[in-house]
Amino acid sequence: MKNKMEINHFSFTYKGAKAPSLNNITLPVQTHKVTSIIGPSGCGKSTLLRSMNRIHDLYPGNTYEGEILLLDKDGNQQNILDIKKENEFIHLRQKVGMVFQKPTPFPMSIFDNIAYGLKLTGLKNKHKLYDYVEKSLRDVALWEEVKNRLYDDARGLSGGQQQRLCIARVIALKPEVILFDEPTSALDPLSTLAIEEMIFELKQNYTITIVTHNMQQASRISDYTAFMYLGDLIEFDHTETIFIRPKEKQTEDYITGKFG
Amino acid sequence: MEKLFKLFAQLSASFVFVILVATVIVLYITAKPAIEEFGAHFIIEPRWGVEVTQNKPTDRTPAGATANSGTTKSAVSDHTSTTDNSTADTNSSDNTIDDSMDTPMDDSMDNEFGSDENIPMDDDTDTGQANLPDTAGKNTKILYGGAIPIIGTLFSTLIAMLFAIPVSMGIAVFLSEIANQHVARPIGVAIELLAAIPSIIYGMWALFYFGPFLASIFGGHSVSLLIAGLVLGIMVIPFMAALSRDAINTTPDVLKESAYAMGATKFEVIKDIIFPYARAGIIGSIIVSLGRAMGETMAVAFVIGGVFKFAHKLTDPTTSIPVVLANNFAESSGISMNALFYLSLILFVVSFITIFSAKYFFLRRH
Ligand SMILES: Nc1ncnc2c1ncn2[C@@H]1O[C@H](COP(=O)(O)OP(=O)(O)OP(=O)(O)O)[C@@H](O)[C@H]1O
Ligand SMILES: [Mg+2]
Numbered sequence: 001m002k003n004k005m006e007i008n009h010f011s012f013t014y015k016g017a018k019a020p021s022l023n024n025i026t027l028p029v030q031t032h033k034v035t036s037i038i039g040p041s042g043c044g045k046s047t048l049l050r051s052m053n054r055i056h057d058l059y060p061g062n063t064y065e066g067e068i069l070l071l072d073k074d075g076n077q078q079n080i081l082d083i084k085k086e087n088e089f090i091h092l093r094q095k096v097g098m099v100f101q102k103p104t105p106f107p108m109s110i111f112d113n114i115a116y117g118l119k120l121t122g123l124k125n126k127h128k129l130y131d132y133v134e135k136s137l138r139d140v141a142l143w144e145e146v147k148n149r150l151y152d153d154a155r156g157l158s159g160g161q162q163q164r165l166c167i168a169r170v171i172a173l174k175p176e177v178i179l180f181d182e183p184t185s186a187l188d189p190l191s192t193l194a195i196e197e198m199i200f201e202l203k204q205n206y207t208i209t210i211v212t213h214n215m216q217q218a219s220r221i222s223d224y225t226a227f228m229y230l231g232d233l234i235e236f237d238h239t240e241t242i243f244i245r246p247k248e249k250q251t252e253d254y255i256t257g258k259f260g
Numbered sequence: 261m262e263k264l265f266k267l268f269a270q271l272s273a274s275f276v277f278v279i280l281v282a283t284v285i286v287l288y289i290t291a292k293p294a295i296e297e298f299g300a301h302f303i304i305e306p307r308w309g310v311e312v313t314q315n316k317p318t319d320r321t322p323a324g325a326t327a328n329s330g331t332t333k334s335a336v337s338d339h340t341s342t343t344d345n346s347t348a349d350t351n352s353s354d355n356t357i358d359d360s361m362d363t364p365m366d367d368s369m370d371n372e373f374g375s376d377e378n379i380p381m382d383d384d385t386d387t388g389q390a391n392l393p394d395t396a397g398k399n400t401k402i403l404y405g406g407a408i409p410i411i412g413t414l415f416s417t418l419i420a421m422l423f424a425i426p427v428s429m430g431i432a433v434f435l436s437e438i439a440n441q442h443v444a445r446p447i448g449v450a451i452e453l454l455a456a457i458p459s460i461i462y463g464m465w466a467l468f469y470f471g472p473f474l475a476s477i478f479g480g481h482s483v484s485l486l487i488a489g490l491v492l493g494i495m496v497i498p499f500m501a502a503l504s505r506d507a508i509n510t511t512p513d514v515l516k517e518s519a520y521a522m523g524a525t526k527f528e529v530i531k532d533i534i535f536p537y538a539r540a541g542i543i544g545s546i547i548v549s550l551g552r553a554m555g556e557t558m559a560v561a562f563v564i565g566g567v568f569k570f571a572h573k574l575t576d577p578t579t580s581i582p583v584v585l586a587n588n589f590a591e592s593s594g595i596s597m598n599a600l601f602y603l604s605l606i607l608f609v610v611s612f613i614t615i616f617s618a619k620y621f622f623l624r625r626h
Contacts, residue, residue: 091523104517
């Protein structure tokens with residue numbers, strides 16, 4: 001089976017920055033697996049993740065080279081770095097969803113937060129919308145908590161609930177890949193656990209890439225782990241290998257807490 | 261120290277309140293004779309400074325006051341009153357006017373901004389009245405009514421808002437979301453400079469260039485309700501645009517990014533995310549501008565015409581409350597002065613109500 005995404009020799013330089021933030025990264029992202037990216041702060045994890053749905057391109061002037069391939073349903077690989085037209089961007093972002101570190105509920109009701117992406121795709125049927133909203137909320141185990149207040153402003157939810165809402169919002173669109181950028185770093189242990197369980201469930205149907213600072217989290221939920229340091233990809237392997245018998249000294253030091 | 265600070269904060273807060281209450285009280289007390297004299301009818305009464313014969317002689321009118329106000333300043337307004345039974349069709353059905361019944365076909369007047377020559381349309385009253393004010397003494401009283409300036413204020417503000425809101429929103433969105441830094445910076449500075457221009461300069465500019473220019477396009481007079489409204493609009497645009505831009509800029513990047521990440525276009529992000537998020541700030545900017553437009557005197561005084569007439573067309577001259585106040589204060593005393601205060605009290609209340617209802621309707625959900 002081909003990899004869902006393949007990052008090949010990818011380098012990235014922010015606008016105005018002297019040195020690249022990512023150097024020659026090569027990383028496969030396997031279909032229906034969880035790949036986690038770990039590394040000390042500032043090593044370029046977010047930069048890499050944000051390249052995978054080209055959200056960087058909202059801000060002009062960044063430069064990059066290499067290729068990032070995305071496998072489509074017919075088994076063709078497309079280099080997403082070639083995308084130029086707005087509707088192709090929209091298409092890409094609907095296939096590669098993203099959940100941010102801080103919950104970002106839209107200024108609208110709980111229902112509308114989830115229906116929003118669906119409406120953007122042109123879905124108008126009220127009943128269908130409702131069904132999708134309910135299903136997505138059940139998937140993130142939020143339905144019971146919010147079913148009586150679906151039309152309240154989403155910003156009235158707790159932080160953990162908001163984050164689950166944001167995940168529900170993304171999976172409602174049925175993306176093929178979901179990118180998580182430290183999704184639990186602002187949450188309490190219980191919400192964290194809920195979200196981890198959810199990610200574990202999600203990998204049946206989705207390909208997941210997650211950036212995390214929490215080593216246990218990476219070891220608990222991921223199948224593959226990549227360790228990055230100062231813009232380089234130091235090591236990539238099965239999660240057990242990385243955590244039990246890392247090949248590189250730097251990886252070992254980081255995992256055992258000697259630096260970072 | 262902390263106590264002192266707390267005390268200071270409380271003091272300043274109560275200071276605001278005291279000022280507010282004091283203003284209302286002073287306005288009310290000074291307006292009281294006029295309120296008692298004209299009652300609520302003042303609001304729908306279109307005549308200003310017109311002598312009318314009464315069926316029953318009133319005892320209340322202070323004779324001296326009526327006399328002098330009648331002589332001096334009714335010159336501005338009394339003739340106009342003759343033309344204004346037209347009011348009846350525009351706003352209410354108060355046809356208590358006993359003289360003149362001529363129709364409102366009067367676009368012919370050639371008055372310039374608030375001066376006193378009107379074409380006397382009517383035959384009997386205007387000349388006679390102004391010259392011999394108190395011969396009729398016992399049986400007449402001078403009527404003051406605020407309908408024309410009230411309507412003028414409301415409509416000029418309405419025109420201003422209809423013009424300013426879309427333009428300002430366009431500017432604000434352009435500056436914060438569309439233009440790149442190199443363009444947005446200088447334009448932003450220019451807008452802040454524009455906001456600092458005193459209103460009288462807008463008035464002069466409008467009188468000499470903008471008014472004639474518009475008149476050459478739309479026809480009509482070079483001073484009119486339309487021009488006043490547009491000048492007001494132009495005047496508040498920098499404010500509204502700058503404040504709205506600041507409000508829009510408070511939208512967190514991640515929020516916009518999450519919307520883009522769901523496949524929203526720029527337009528959809530602006531419409532569905534940025535505007536709702538910045539709603540309170542944007543409405544605040546509109547309300548501030550509304551208050552400014554409603555009370556604006558100088559810019560309007562130059563271009564509205566300052567005549568006591570209803571504008572039947574947008575291009576007709578009329579007057580507004582602040583303009584009436586500014587034009588007439590110097591020559592007023594007694595009941596006419598009270599009437600002016602009554603008018604200012606109305607302006608106060610109208611602004612208050614507008615602002616509060618705007619807040620209530622638009623910000624209720626927060
Ligand atoms: N908008 C930007 N412009 C210029 N440089 C940036 C920008 N964002 C990040 N960088 C730089 O790129 C490097 C990688 O940043 P990135 O945000 O990807 O780190 P990270 O691994 O996600 O760190 P953290 O764990 O703290 O989130 C850092 O050195 C950072 O200073
Ligand atoms: Mg990061």
